[in-house]
Amino acid sequence: MRYSGLRLIKEALTGNKGWVPAWRDAAPQQSYDFVIVGGGGHGLATAHYLAKVYGRSRIAVLEKGYIGGGNVGRNTTIIRSNYLLPGNERFYEFSMKLWEGLEQDLNYNAMVSQRGIMNLFHSDGQRDAYRRRGNSMILHGAGAELLDRDAVRREAPFLDFDNARFPIKGALMQRRGGTARHDAVAWGYARAADSRGVDIIQNCEVTGFRIEQGVIRGVETTRGYIGAQTVGVAVAGASSKVMAAAGMRLPIESHVLQAFVTEGLKPVLPGVITFGAQHFYISQSDKGGLVFGGDIDGYNSYAARGNLPVIETVCEGGMAMLPMIGRARVLRIWGGIMDISMDGPPFIDRTHIDGLYFNGGWCYGGFKATPASGYAFAHLLATGQPHETATAFRLDRFRTGQAIDEAGAGPQPNLQ
Amino acid sequence: MLIPHPLLGLRDAAEFTYLGDAALIERPDWQGEGADEAFHDYVYLRDNPAGAHRELWFHEHGDRSWLVVTRDTRTHEILKVELASDVAFRREAGA
Numbered sequence: 004m005r006y007s008g009l010r011l012i013k014e015a016l017t018g019n020k021g022w023v024p025a026w027r028d029a030a031p032q033q034s035y036d037f038v039i040v041g042g043g044g045h046g047l048a049t050a051h052y053l054a055k056v057y058g059r060s061r062i063a064v065l066e067k068g069y070i071g072g073g074n075v076g077r078n079t080t081i082i083r084s085n086y087l088l089p090g091n092e093r094f095y096e097f098s099m100k101l102w103e104g105l106e107q108d109l110n111y112n113a114m115v116s117q118r119g120i121m122n123l124f125h126s127d128g129q130r131d132a133y134r135r136r137g138n139s140m141i142l143h144g145a146g147a148e149l150l151d152r153d154a155v156r157r158e159a160p161f162l163d164f165d166n167a168r169f170p171i172k173g174a175l176m177q178r179r180g181g182t183a184r185h186d187a188v189a190w191g192y193a194r195a196a197d198s199r200g201v202d203i204i205q206n207c208e209v210t211g212f213r214i215e216q217g218v219i220r221g222v223e224t225t226r227g228y229i230g231a232q233t234v235g236v237a238v239a240g241a242s243s244k245v246m247a248a249a250g251m252r253l254p255i256e257s258h259v260l261q262a263f264v265t266e267g268l269k270p271v272l273p274g275v276i277t278f279g280a281q282h283f284y285i286s287q288s289d290k291g292g293l294v295f296g297g298d299i300d301g302y303n304s305y306a307a308r309g310n311l312p313v314i315e316t317v318c319e320g321g322m323a324m325l326p327m328i329g330r331a332r333v334l335r336i337w338g339g340i341m342d343i344s345m346d347g348p349p350f351i352d353r354t355h356i357d358g359l360y361f362n363g364g365w366c367y368g369g370f371k372a373t374p375a376s377g378y379a380f381a382h383l384l385a386t387g388q389p390h391e392t393a394t395a396f397r398l399d400r401f402r403t404g405q406a407i408d409e410a411g412a413g414p415q416p417n418l419q
Numbered sequence: 420m421l422i423p424h425p426l427l428g429l430r431d432a433a434e435f436t437y438l439g440d441a442a443l444i445e446r447p448d449w450q451g452e453g454a455d456e457a458f459h460d461y462v463y464l465r466d467n468p469a470g471a472h473r474e475l476w477f478h479e480h481g482d483r484s485w486l487v488v489t490r491d492t493r494t495h496e497i498l499k500v501e502l503a504s505d506v507a508f509r510r511e512a513g514a
Contacts, residue, residue, distance in 0.1 A: 303440075
């Protein structure tokens with residue numbers, strides 16, 4: 004069924020009886036050409052591009068829970084391509100271009116809203132670093148503007164410009180950045196993939212791989228054995244657990260990241276704003292809630308909840324940047340499990356097992372990468388070769404000295 | 420999260436900084452056979468288990484001791500706490 008304004012009017016006039024489920028709740032077949040483990044944003048996007056761009060069929064997406072129940076429904080919905088290093092920036096800019104055409108591609112309203120993202124700076128040194136980053140963005144076609152203090156004041160007059168410790172000196176602005184409705188992204192990709200014959204199989208947890216003489220044959224699941232010629236794993240926080248079944252140890256630690264949303268308020272924030280003196284970022288959802296977050300808790304965790312000291316720190320950051328936030332009440336706090344890589348950037352690569360591919364290590368930046376991650380992973384699954392924008396995301400990059408240390412923090416996951 | 424320090428009793432986890440898997444105590448021999456490979460695995464690869472995890476915490480805002488904390492990563496329940504120095508001495512005695 005194609006969604007359109009005309010369809011909406013027709014259904015409204017005929018009692019909304021014509022709507023059908025957006026995707027089938029498929030039961031597993033005996034075997035597929037492609038099995039994608041993980042029905043999150045990345046897995047569903049992979050299935051969509053595999054079917055649409057690379058023309059493949061007999062594809063299944065296996066999800067241990069339900070569609071939209073993992074990190075794709077638990078993030079702070081920010082999209083941006085404001086990285087410094089070439090290995091990252093060309094990939095995230097590719098993702099931004101896909102975001103810009105996503106709704107037409109999927110025939111689904113993902114509420115992509117390019118309201119801009121402002122990274123505040125508070126010192127001369129930080130201004131230089133952001134100028135350099137902005138130049139890198141411009142070189143990659145992402146666009147960037149360096150705003151001075153007055154220009155920031157015009158965008159967001161409510162910020163604490165004369166904070167005694169961290170006065171705001173300006174900001175790096177990417178006007179194409181913004182937000183998207185996170186679970187609509189999952190639903191849109193699921194519907195688009197399903198319409199091309201992809202089987203989306205929920206409540207189907209992969210418990211092991213069948214590997215014969217170094218070649219993948221299929222996956223063992225809670226709903227029985229499923230044969231596959233090619234298996235792609237995109238399971239975010241569960242990466243180490245799933246890949247251990249294939250005998251792999253990954254350069255990844257799982258950490259908990261908390262996010263926060265306040266009660267609904269009238270429109271007050273123009274776009275996404277990040278604090279330069281501490282890890283704090285905030286935007287306003289279309290429902291009106293202020294959505295914000297900060298650092299990971301900093302210790303290995305598979306519990307989808309965090310601890311109080313981080314909540315205190317994040318709220319202090321918010322108070323320092325925009326004191327008016329103190330009038331809002333936090334409605335919900337939740338945690339998600341992040342697959343934090345040793346240097347920050349992700350992996351989209353083959354493994355030592357023929358036909359088994361891995362996509363993970365997204366840290367807390369997985370949502371904005373969803374379209375490009377799916378596209379590049381589909382390219383890898385279909386052709387066996389890395390996509391041109393994802394050649395840096397190799398599993399052996401530490402062995403070959405090609406780490407992409409965007410944060411300059413060294414191999415310490417809780418500092419990424 | 421509260422960490423039962425072996426010498427100081429229950430302490431707020433916010434007093435500590437976290438390093439990671441306690442296997443980091445077992446630094447490879449830099450002159451040994453295949454040291455390149457051993458150091459790659461030591462620095463970059465992790466078991467990252469969902470369940471009991473032995474890990475290094477540093478009591479930075481306290482007595483500045485290193486602890487080996489065994490913690491369930493699914494529930495954050497702390498199962499065992501030892502002084503890292505005790506663990507290291509025991510390892511040397513056993514080696």
